[in-house]
Amino acid sequence: MEYLRGGRILRVNLTDGKIRCDPVRPYVDRFVGGKGINLKILFDNLERGIKPFDPKNLLLFGAGALVGTPFPGACRIDVMAKSPVTEAFGDSGMGGYLAAELKFAGYDALVIEGKTEKPVYLSIRDDQVEIRDASAIWGHDTYETPVMVRQELNDPAAQVISIGQAGERLVVYASINSGTGNSAARTGMGAVMGSKNLKAIAVRGTGGISVARPKEFLEGCRKLHDSIKQSKFYNALHEMGITRLHDREMRALYELLGPPGKGCETICEENFLKEHLYKRVGCFACPLTCLDS
Amino acid sequence: MPRFISVEPSGCTGCRTCEVVCSLYHFGECNPERSAIRVIRREKNGLVFSLPLVCQQCEQSSCVEVCPSEALSRKSEKDPLTVDETRCSGCGICADACPAGCIFLDNQRKVAICCDLCGEQPQCIPFCHSHCLTLGSGDEEDKGRMKRLTNILEKEDLLESVPGRGGR
Numbered sequence: 413m414e415y416l417r418g419g420r421i422l423r424v425n426l427t428d429g430k431i432r433c434d435p436v437r438p439y440v441d442r443f444v445g446g447k448g449i450n451l452k453i454l455f456d457n458l459e460r461g462i463k464p465f466d467p468k469n470l471l472l473f474g475a476g477a478l479v480g481t482p483f484p485g486a487c488r489i490d491v492m493a494k495s496p497v498t499e500a501f502g503d504s505g506m507g508g509y510l511a512a513e514l515k516f517a518g519y520d521a522l523v524i525e526g527k528t529e530k531p532v533y534l535s536i537r538d539d540q541v542e543i544r545d546a547s548a549i550w551g552h553d554t555y556e557t558p559v560m561v562r563q564e565l566n567d568p569a570a571q572v573i574s575i576g577q578a579g580e581r582l583v584v585y586a587s588i589n590s591g592t593g594n595s596a597a598r599t600g601m602g603a604v605m606g607s608k609n610l611k612a613i614a615v616r617g618t619g620g621i622s623v624a625r626p627k628e629f630l631e632g633c634r635k636l637h638d639s640i641k642q643s644k645f646y647n648a649l650h651e652m653g654i655t656r657l658h659d660r661e662m663r664a665l666y667e668l669l670g671p672p673g674k675g676c677e678t679i680c681e682e683n684f685l686k687e688h689l690y691k692r693v694g695c696f697a698c699p700l701t702c703l704d705s
Numbered sequence: 706m707p708r709f710i711s712v713e714p715s716g717c718t719g720c721r722t723c724e725v726v727c728s729l730y731h732f733g734e735c736n737p738e739r740s741a742i743r744v745i746r747r748e749k750n751g752l753v754f755s756l757p758l759v760c761q762q763c764e765q766s767s768c769v770e771v772c773p774s775e776a777l778s779r780k781s782e783k784d785p786l787t788v789d790e791t792r793c794s795g796c797g798i799c800a801d802a803c804p805a806g807c808i809f810l811d812n813q814r815k816v817a818i819c820c821d822l823c824g825e826q827p828q829c830i831p832f833c834h835s836h837c838l839t840l841g842s843g844d845e846e847d848k849g850r851m852k853r854l855t856n857i858l859e860k861e862d863l864l865e866s867v868p869g870r871g872g873r
Contacts, residue, residue, distance in 0.1 A: 480725070480735050481725060481729070481735045482722050482725045482726045482729060482735070482832060484722075509721075512721075516736065516737065516738075555750060555751050558748065559748070559749075568747060568866060569746070591748045591751065592748055592751060592753055593751065618736075618738045618812070619736065619738075620728065620732075620734035620735055620736025620738070620739065621734060621735040621736070622733065622734045622735075623729060623733065623734065623735065626729050626730070626733040626734075627730075629729070630726065630729055630730060630828065633726075633832075634831055634832065637831070637832060637834070638831070641834060650834070690752050690753075691715075691718070691752070691753060691754075691755075692718050692835070693718050693719055693753045693755075694718045694719070694720050695720065696720060696721055697720055697721065697722045697725065698720055699720070699722075699834035701718040701720065701834070701835065705751070705752050705753045
């Protein structure tokens with residue numbers, strides 16, 4: 413068993429419904445992160461000159477080596493395909509819990525190829541991989557879809573990512589979203605997912621990731637965690653999150669365009685958080701928790 | 706009264722670091738399914754509810770009382786609850802008996818897992834960035850701490866789907 417790895421690459425062919433597992437071993441010596449493995453698979457397997465919405469285009473999800481461990485901030489999944497925006501290399505990424513859950517299920521990367529006739533979604537529960545009918549959830553947005561998928565699978569803890577109406581209609585800049593606002597929105601990965609008639613991916617893993625020297629690893633993570641907490645930017649980001657960023661952007665805009673009209677003074681991060689913040693939420697193992705809920 | 710890991714429900718951001726830290730410390734692998742602390746996390750209309758569940762070291766533990774093989778015990782009043790793994794049959798009756806489902810089953814080895822406070826220094830606490838987990842002294846008059854957890858779970862209608870009862 414490989415340290416820090418799920419150990420397998422899951423390949424799903426939607427055209428004929430074939431599911432195959434490859435070992436991740438040949439890749440791990442040269443590539444550490446999900447991006448590297450994804451890029452190598454894409455480089456080796458993508459045919460020359462195909463269109464982004466061609467069934468032969470590949471949609472790749474890759475999780476890095478540290479995902480699923482307590483390493484602070486290791487939560488991201490990398491999404492890659494030939495991009496419908498640029499018709500060249502497309503690469504995007506998202507946080508949330510999918511990457512960690514994929515690793516717990518025993519997979520480092522997920523390769524989706526082909527195209528189905530009818531809308532489907534993919535359900536991964538450790539070794540059980542199913543392509544299920546999604547006619548009932550087609551047309552719903554990315555907040556409703558995870559709820560419906562979890563209900564159908566009867567698993568409230570499954571991690572679900574999905575595309576909304578934009579992805580279904582092949583809007584070239586469509587995004588892939590989780591239920592809480594993490595999105596892989598660059599280079600139109602949602603449209604590639606939509607072109608394969610794949611509505612959602614639900615993952616639930618119950619396995620583990622082994623670490624060679626657990627005590628030392630834990631100690632190192634704790635030190636890193638402490639130093640992140642002592643950073644001078646930490647408190648602002650932890651308490652205000654992305655809202656602070658938007659506030660700064662808005663203020664910079666006012667300086668360019670002149671002062672805002674009457675009544676606009678109350679539009680600021682403090683008021684927004686006071687009135688609308690339900691809870692700070694974050695991604696797997698991340699101490700920053702920059703998302704608002 | 707033994708010390709216990711005190712949970713401040715409003716603080717939890719649902720990052721699940723405590724789960725992986727716990728399993729990494731005790732079993733040398735990152736596996737939330739083999740952890741003595743579990744975060745119950747639910748998404749509702751884009752809002753997130755999350756709450757860590759961990760043994761509250763009750764004085765009168767219903768889990769100890771119901772265990773048919775007497776695997777659960779305390780050395781003294783000041784010590785945390787321990788599981789005698791040679792005796793534990795993995796029946797899961799303790800998990801059912803705990804009002805908030807704060808004791809879990811390790812499905813790999815078929816034994817109960819319970820918070821042992823990692824000796825004296827719980828590993829999850831320094832990793833909790835939101836001051837949700839703190840070390841309670843156990844001396845304070847807080848007999849209602851289990852009640853507090855069950856109240857929250859009841860309000861969210863999650864009491865029947867806590868990890869100890871086969872949910873997650």
